[in-house]
Amino acid sequence: MRTADTSQHYELDPEVFGLFLDPMRKYSCGIYESPSDTLAEAQVRKLHFVAGRLGLRGGERLLDIGCGWGSLPLFMAQEYKCEVTGLSPAGRQHAYIRGLAAERGLSSRVNIRSGYFETAEFGVERYDGITMLGSIVHMPDLAGVYSKARSLLRKGGMLYVSESCFRNAGMHARFDAEGGTRFVRESIYGSGEMRPLSDLVRAAEDAGLSVVAVDDLTDNYRRTIADWMTNAKARADELNAHQPGLAENMIRYFEICNAAWGYTTKHYALTCSRSR
Amino acid sequence: MTTLETLTEITAEAFGVPAAELSPDRDLRGIDGVDSVKVLRAIARIEQRYDVELEDSDVFAVKTLGDLVTLIEKAQ
Numbered sequence: 001m002r003t004a005d006t007s008q009h010y011e012l013d014p015e016v017f018g019l020f021l022d023p024m025r026k027y028s029c030g031i032y033e034s035p036s037d038t039l040a041e042a043q044v045r046k047l048h049f050v051a052g053r054l055g056l057r058g059g060e061r062l063l064d065i066g067c068g069w070g071s072l073p074l075f076m077a078q079e080y081k082c083e084v085t086g087l088s089p090a091g092r093q094h095a096y097i098r099g100l101a102a103e104r105g106l107s108s109r110v111n112i113r114s115g116y117f118e119t120a121e122f123g124v125e126r127y128d129g130i131t132m133l134g135s136i137v138h139m140p141d142l143a144g145v146y147s148k149a150r151s152l153l154r155k156g157g158m159l160y161v162s163e164s165c166f167r168n169a170g171m172h173a174r175f176d177a178e179g180g181t182r183f184v185r186e187s188i189y190g191s192g193e194m195r196p197l198s199d200l201v202r203a204a205e206d207a208g209l210s211v212v213a214v215d216d217l218t219d220n221y222r223r224t225i226a227d228w229m230t231n232a233k234a235r236a237d238e239l240n241a242h243q244p245g246l247a248e249n250m251i252r253y254f255e256i257c258n259a260a261w262g263y264t265t266k267h268y269a270l271t272c273s274r275s276r
Numbered sequence: 277m278t279t280l281e282t283l284t285e286i287t288a289e290a291f292g293v294p295a296a297e298l299s300p301d302r303d304l305r306g307i308d309g310v311d312s313v314k315v316l317r318a319i320a321r322i323e324q325r326y327d328v329e330l331e332d333s334d335v336f337a338v339k340t341l342g343d344l345v346t347l348i349e350k351a352q
Contacts, residue, residue: 180313255313255317258317259317260313260316
């Protein structure tokens, strides 16, 4: 299976992300319930939402593909007593997560692995749940990814994918090569293939998975990014101390994202099960 | 306030330029520092203000404030 290099952005010093993300450094959409909700509250609520979509009751075996700075593995290990493997190609994230797991006495339940999902090898024991929060956008071979995820799930196991999508196939065709999309792909991540939800659903169906739920989280992501932008503006000097121009680049990225929601892009959560 | 005045005010704020720089027939994307992202942001604010939803084909075809006035008046 083909892999894509995403290290350009995620290999930045973890401290950089501490400057604009919530305390868990969860670099994906939160869920807000009231106007007074903070970013930190929204991110905790989102992880409980993911747990709900996975049907967690406690003690499950989970795989988090593209685990970032470990917010999901650490949270599910702590709150739901899950045994979680986090996988990410960005090496700088691993020591950070292991340190936190050790501090919180979670080392026996949190296992962090380096590598790409497409080429990673797994043992025979299957998972109760697999999560991909904002990581499938970096994987070129959708069919291969879904098929491999299905093979790693036990019967009845759940797959949760949340991703930013083009609003429909027409927007994909029209805006994939436009300035805003190119800026995000080339200047921020180095790679990325945003698709319409229909592509994600089709690939899940083709892999033999059953679609259980689709949630529209677009408004929640708009607010999450607005909160990140507020933080990035307030800490611009510190961001630029890590890399000159970084604050402006990040703010430009956030502005593009938030201008596009609903017009050219959407953010969905897709939950599937390995079942007939 | 006329529709044009309201749209000019919202757009000037979204672009971060003085309202005086915006004439009804000026190509919005030709203004220094204005790109499709800023145009979209202005349109989003205008849709919100008037509680209307413009057609996609219209949203992406808007060139001038005059175009927007026509679309908003038609949509109301």
